[in-house]
Amino acid sequence: MSAARIGPIAILTGAGISAESGLATFRGADGLWEGHRVEDVATPEAYARNPRLVHAFYNQRRTRLRDPRIQPNAAHRAIGELMRRWSAPVHLITQNVDDLHERGGAVSVVHMHGELVKVRNDRTGDVHLWDGECWPETPCPRSGETGVLRPHIVWFGEAIMEAERIDAALADPTLFLCIGTAGAVWPAAEFVHAARARGAECVEFNLTRTQISEHFDRTIEGPAGETVPAFVAELLTTMRVP
Numbered sequence: 447m448s449a450a451r452i453g454p455i456a457i458l459t460g461a462g463i464s465a466e467s468g469l470a471t472f473r474g475a476d477g478l479w480e481g482h483r484v485e486d487v488a489t490p491e492a493y494a495r496n497p498r499l500v501h502a503f504y505n506q507r508r509t510r511l512r513d514p515r516i517q518p519n520a521a522h523r524a525i526g527e528l529m530r531r532w533s534a535p536v537h538l539i540t541q542n543v544d545d546l547h548e549r550g551g552a553v554s555v556v557h558m559h560g561e562l563v564k565v566r567n568d569r570t571g572d573v574h575l576w577d578g579e580c581w582p583e584t585p586c587p588r589s590g591e592t593g594v595l596r597p598h599i600v601w602f603g604e605a606i607m608e609a610e611r612i613d614a615a616l617a618d619p620t621l622f623l624c625i626g627t628a629g630a631v632w633p634a635a636e637f638v639h640a641a642r643a644r645g646a647e648c649v650e651f652n653l654t655r656t657q658i659s660e661h662f663d664r665t666i667e668g669p670a671g672e673t674v675p676a677f678v679a680e681l682l683t684t685m686r687v688p
């Protein structure tokens with residue numbers, strides 16, 4: 447790319463950025479999410495119907511995240527470096543519930559779909575850092591009540607988290623980077639429109655073109671672990687004060 451204008455950058459990431467770290471993406475070829483239909487594990491109705499199944503699903507994913515083989519990859523680390531070195535704000539919004547951005551050096555992460563490493567008391571709203579398993583009979587560490595802790599995850603049909611920080615991130619970017627998302631889930635799929643409306647250059651990174659590619663200035667096809675570090679390196683070496 448040509449010499450970059452230094453200005454705020456907004457980055458949106460999805461499951462594709464964590465794929466090379468060994469975490470499954472959502473929309474696999476079989477239409478299942480780690481063997482489950484989304485409606486069975488990622489909706490408030492599913493949780494009301496069978497909390498044990500839903501807890502089991504997220505317990506399994508939390509355990510997987512703690513597998514020593516699951517580590518941030520070069521794309522996570524490149525974003526961390528960009529956040530530390532870019533001389534204007536870099537806002538990182540992720541749809542991912544893993545903590546690989548943080549472990550890859552990201553300074554501040556907006557988790558719009560929640561976080562696996564947290565649970566929430568459904569009655570009080572208190573959020574607790576969580577490392578192990580959680581079940582319907584697990585007592586809330588603060589109130590001692592059972593049956594109230596749920597995964598701190600945004601399920602289908604629920605409102606996203608951190609809407610104000612997202613609005614702020616999309617208020618004035620000069621560059622919008624969208625990495626490893628299928629663009630199938632609202633509202634994240636619409637962020638490119640907000641960024642474009644503010645005049646940002648919009649670049650998509652994905653293995654293939656997606657259903658939202660047409661809204662970007664360009665799509666860089668390939669594995670994020672290769673394309674993102676190369677892009678960031680070029681951005682950092684070509685940055686100049688306008």
Ligand code: APR
Binds near residue numbers: 462472559628671
């Ligand atoms: N590099 C770049 N892109 C990749 C890679 C890779 N190594 N591997 C996969 N991808 C792309 C796929 O081509 C696909 O477009 O990542 C995208 C992953 O899409 P999804 O699995 O649909 O994930 P995402 O877009 O993050 O899903 C959004 O939907 O299920 C809900 O709440 C869940 O946050 C999730 C949301």
